[in-house]
Amino acid sequence: MDLHYGDTSFTLTLPPERLLGVIRPEIGAPVDRPETIIAAALDRCAETIGTFRPGERVIIVTSDITRYTGSEVYLPILVERLAAAGIRERDMEILVALGIHRKQTEHEHQKIAGPLHGRIRIVDHDCDDPGELAFIGRTANGIDVTVNRRVMEADRVILTGTIGFHYFAGFGGGRKSILPGVASRATCMASHFAVLNPGEGTGKNPLATTGNLEGNPVHGAMVEACAMVKPDFILNTVLSPDKRIMAAFAGPWREAHEEGCRYYAERFAWPLREKADLVVVSCGGFPKDINVIQSHKAMEYGSQALKEGGVMVLLAQCRDGYGNATFFDWFRFRDLGAFEARLRSHYEINGQTAYSLLQKAQKFRVILVSDLPPEEIRTMGMVPAKSLDEAMATAAELLPTDYTAYVIPEGGTVLPVMNN
Known part of the structure; x- marks a missing residue:
């Protein structure tokens, strides 16, 4: 079995009697051409687009290079x-929703815009x-919402992106184009802080988790911010x-997003009967x-299939390093209690x-x-390996002789879920 790593791959061989299953979405190949799928979705917005008038300024928000969307x-x-x-x-402008990510290169802009590069x-x-920022309001929980001035000064705002699981906002896409996509650093930090329960040492809010929107405080803050912008679709x-x-999925920003999330969850959640001693995960x-920040998603999802104390082999090239200059600095805290205390204060x-x-x-x-x-x-508390073979040799020393295993070839897209 070949597992992707950057632009290359490693080959994995496991004894069949050890393998509980290969965890991958149960989906077939797309039936229609991508252009046909997009055109059909936009047909649902024909009436809204029909209200646009010549001379109006239109902002199209889209994702950066770390989130391929088909843009x-x-x-x-x-x-x-x-x-x-x-x-x-x-009168059209594409705004790349970087959040707190780094700026894009000209080549990355070209990949995002495709044939529009140089035209729009x-x-x-x-x-x-x-x-470039403007304050637009305060959420019910007291978060000051400041966003890119362009989205407030435009006559029309369209949000684009892709829907997938998110480890504490529930799902990506939709309202995330505004917060954190085009929000100020302070607004991003304040909204994401909602992932923690109130009170020192109480840890993460259990509703701020992968695949859940109901009662999710991070999702709630994002929805409030998006409502202030009032995107057209x-x-x-x-x-x-x-x-x-x-x-x-195209249409009203809240309804179309929720429809897409339901579609995604039905196809990309994988039912588990039991957890394994070993999980081999490729992002x-x-x-x-x-x-590392992007690869953490596959680590988070894959861990749902792993017994406590079990072994995970994670394939994540991380050619861009950590994804942010301050990320690695946090690992000066090795005690989780001290780490959480610092996270709450800074x-x-x-x-x-x-x-x-x-x-x-x-x-x-x-x-x-x-x-x-x-x-x-x-x-960071992990064991380094230069290749999959080296990693599997190390894993063999840590596993029982009768170990069980799952393989997850697309760890960044599929969520193992235990059947109750």
């Missing part, structure tokens, strides 16, 4: 629909530039594990393993992800195959 397919079709409504290309202006959101894709567009290759989104990673590194034994320096992997 090079859907953006040209969307622009074509807007042009048919009389919107001039010079594309700009990166900057969460730290006060001149959204266009969100659902991708197959091999990154093909298999469905698209799914580039860009899902572009850095909250950072990167710190939240680092805290979640360290929790799993201490609950399980994680062997990481990556391009990261071995000493830094050890600092």
Whole structure:
């Protein structure tokens, strides 16, 4: 079995009697061409697009390179629909929803915009530039919402992206294009802080978890912020594990997103009968393993299939390192209690992800195959390996002779769920 790693792959061989199953979404190949899927979704917005008027300024928000969405397919079709409504290309602008991520290169802009590159202006959101930000309101929980000024000054706002699981917001897509996508750093931090229960030492809110929107405080803050912006509509894709567009959802930003989340959960949650001693997880290759922060998703989802104290082998190249300059600094805290206390007093989104990673590194034994320096992997509480073969040899020394195993070839997309 070949498991993706960056742009390459490793071959895994396991004794058949040890394998409980290969955890992958139970989906077939997309029936229609991507262009047909996008066109059919946008047909549902025809009436809304029909209210657009020549001379109006339109902002199209889309994701950065760390989240492949199929934008090079859907953006040209969307622009074509807007042009048919009389919107001039010079009145359209693509805003890349970086959140707190790094700026994109010109080559990355080209990959995002596809054939529109050079025709439609594309700009990166900057969460730290006060001149580009505007305060728009306060949530019920007291979060000050400050977002990119462009979305407030535009006549029309369209949100685009892709729907998938998110380890504490429940799902990606939809309202996340606004918060954290085009929000200020302070707003991002405040909204993500809701992942923690009130009160020192009480840990993570149990409703802020993968695949759950109901009562999720992080999702709630994102919804409130998006409602303040009042987007005209959204266009969100659902991708197959091999990154093909298999469905698209367009329409009112809340309803279309929730419809897409239901669709995704039905196809990308995998029912478990029992947990295993060993889980071998590939993030799914580039860009899902572009850095540690993105790779953590596969680590989080894969851990749901693992017995406490079990062994995880994680394939995550991390060619871009950690994904943020402050992420690795958090691992100066090795005690989870001290880590949580610092996180509460000096909250950072990167710190939240680092805290979640360290929790799993201490609950399980994680062997990481990556391009990261071995000493830094050890600092994060994991065991470094240069190849899958080396990782499996290390795992064999930690496992019982009668161990059981799961293999997850696309760990960034599928969620193992225990049957009750």
